[in-house]
Amino acid sequence: MLSSADRKQLKARAHSLEPVVIIGAKGLTDEVVAEIDRALDAHQLIKVRGPTIERADREKVFKDLCDRTGAAAVQQVGKVFVLFRKRDEQA
Numbered sequence: 001m002l003s004s005a006d007r008k009q010l011k012a013r014a015h016s017l018e019p020v021v022i023i024g025a026k027g028l029t030d031e032v033v034a035e036i037d038r039a040l041d042a043h044q045l046i047k048v049r050g051p052t053i054e055r056a057d058r059e060k061v062f063k064d065l066c067d068r069t070g071a072a073a074v075q076q077v078g079k080v081f082v083l084f085r086k087r088d089e090q091a
Contacts, residue, residue: 002072002084010045010074014082019049027053028061033068040071040085048081 002010020039023032039046053061062081066073074082 002074007074010084011082014045014047014074017045017047017082019047019080021046021048023048023050023053023061025052028064028068033065036065036071036083037069040069040083041087044087045074045082045084048083050079050081053079 020043021032021036026032036046036048048065050058050061058076058079062073062076065071065081066083069083069085071083071085074084076082
């Protein structure tokens with residue numbers, strides 16, 4: 001879980017980032033989740049764009065995405081989700 005200070009710092013860091021994964025028309029498939037998982041391993045802090053996700057479904061998709069990847073929800077702005085997962089230094 002992120003503290004409010006951690007979340008604030010991560011939001012500031014994420015501001016200049018571009019989305020590294022786009023959720024397509026098929027939605028949150030296993031392949032998309034695997035790609036997000038790889039991006040989190042590489043970068044720790046990423047943006048994911050969901051241009052086809054309806055407004056009513058965004059919160060559910062964001063929560064599901066965090067649950068499936070083990071990432072912390074930093075922020076959601078419109079169709080963009082910001083995720084953070086601390087890199088496992090032992091790997």
